[in-house]
Amino acid sequence: MRHTWRWFGPKDRVSIDDMLQAGVQGVVSALHHIPTGAVWTPEEIARRQADLALMTDGAPSGLKWEVVESLPVSEAIKTQTGDWRAHVENWITSMRHLKDAGIEVICYNFMPVLDWTRTDLVWRRPNGARCMRFDFTDFAAFDIHILQRRGAAEDFPQDIREEAARRFAQMDDARREQLAGNVVFGLPGAAEHFSLDDVRALLDSYAPVTDAVLRRHFHDFLEQVVPVAQEIGVRLCCHPDDPPFALLGLPRVMSTEADYAERMAAVDLPANGITLCSGSLGARPDNDLPGMMERLGERVHFLHLRNVRRDTDAIRGSFFEDEHLGGQTDMVALVAAVLREEARRRAAGRADATIPMRPDHGQDILDDIGRGGQPGYPAIGRLKGLAELRGVELALAHGARV
Structure with missing residues (x-):
């Protein structure tokens, strides 16, 4: 190699x-x-x-x-x-x-x-190292409750929906903003230039x-x-x-x-x-x-x-x-x-x-x-x-x- x-x-x-x-x-x-x-x-x-x-x-x-x-x-x-x-x-x-x-x-x-797509960019490991993580429940909280994509809830199993709702309710505004920023970071180019409305517009373009x-x-x-x-x-x-x-x-x-x-x-x-x-x-x-x-x-x-x-x-x-x-x-x-x-x-x-x-x-x-x-x-x-x-x-x- x-x-x-x-x-x-x-x-x-x-x-x-x-x-x-x-x-x-x-x-x-x-x-x-x-x-x-x-x-x-x-x-x-x-x-x-x-x-x-x-x-x-x-x-x-x-x-x-x-x-x-x-x-x-x-x-x-x-x-x-x-x-x-x-x-x-x-x-x-x-x-x-x-x-x-x-x-x-x-x-x-x-x-x-x-x-x-990741939900955490600096997830702490037991030895103190940091890594990237995709948490399916956190992503569901983003998709359903932060992005509020139409039909999002139907894309997740019932147990994930229920836990995502609990987690979202426990998040303060800073954590919600951090989660959204982590997910949007995967947009090509400079992620900081994209808003949630930009993401919604991109998703709408894929409707057909x-x-x-x-x-x-x-x-x-x-x-x-x-x-x-x-x-x-x-x-x-x-x-x-x-x-x-x-x-x-x-x-x-x-x-x-x-x-x-x-x-x-x-x-x-x-x-x-x-x-x-x-x-x-x-x-x-x-x-x-x-x-x-x-x-x-x-x-x-x-x-x-x-x-x-x-x-x-x-x-x-x-x-x-x-x-x-x-x-x-x-x-x-x-x-x-x-x-x-x-x-x-x-x-x-x-x-x-x-x-x-x-x-x-x-x-x-x-x-x-x-x-x-x-x-x-x-x-x-x-x-x-x-x-x-x-x-x-x-x-x-x-x-x-x-």
Whole structure:
């Protein structure tokens, strides 16, 4: 695996120097400041490449921007409304510009409205570490009583509705505002610019978009972008839903192995690939991560390795982001499956035999606490995760040579 690290640009509290000292080999980044649907220009791409090429003291870092995460797909494309055709053309133009700059792996997602959803961004663990958590009951309290979405109550079991009502009644105004802010933080772009009315308006725009309609729109998008990617030598890799089950009355079409198989078959070209995120997919108990890597590995172009621990075996339920080797996904078995896939690729002479991986998320530990970094992306917590994953990889590779 190639060890990469997500970097949010010059404003990221985790510096280029931090990445180098963590032993990172390549960088995952995106141009978050460019409005969704607009073209990523060669000048903006080059500026980001220049940003990460230097250490704090001006010395060359030796790091390169190797994976894009994410080139956003607009809500207009997902709903096929407004300027959606122009947005698709702009997406293709951006893809061409990235390829011209030497970047060949592009991660994206097709999640409606929210890119990811958590109810707590700094949940305290018994050892004092902090992590992100999705609490199903707290989310129900937000959906039913704070957002007051039409029909929200009917989307939750009776026991969850009753407990959500009790929790909401016990919340003061500050806690209600905090919960709403945590959920809305998953909106693409700068979450602080979105109000609850903005969220309601976005949800209203999806009223005619059923599960079947969203799948059809996704396939329409793939039919336009994948052949171009195949032609120019770009590997596209779709990120799964996070969490991988329905929320806010919206359809979810990238939550299971069957969803991935359907999307890959829709445009059956090698460029149409997968971001295998063990944390997102692992929040659902019927997803077998090592098995998915074995069966879908030929199309896995990017890996997010993290772990979660679920509170329940229900399809929809609460979970928190555990240590990389501490959750319910067998990370050793998953890494072993990755190494087997890489060996198959080397034997077949594939140029992409080494799959880029990043230690996804991480708990805030030690000096991460109070640093004010991007939620889920601490320096030391990710360094710990990368070290653990690197150790598993080296141990497995050593065993294969014995």
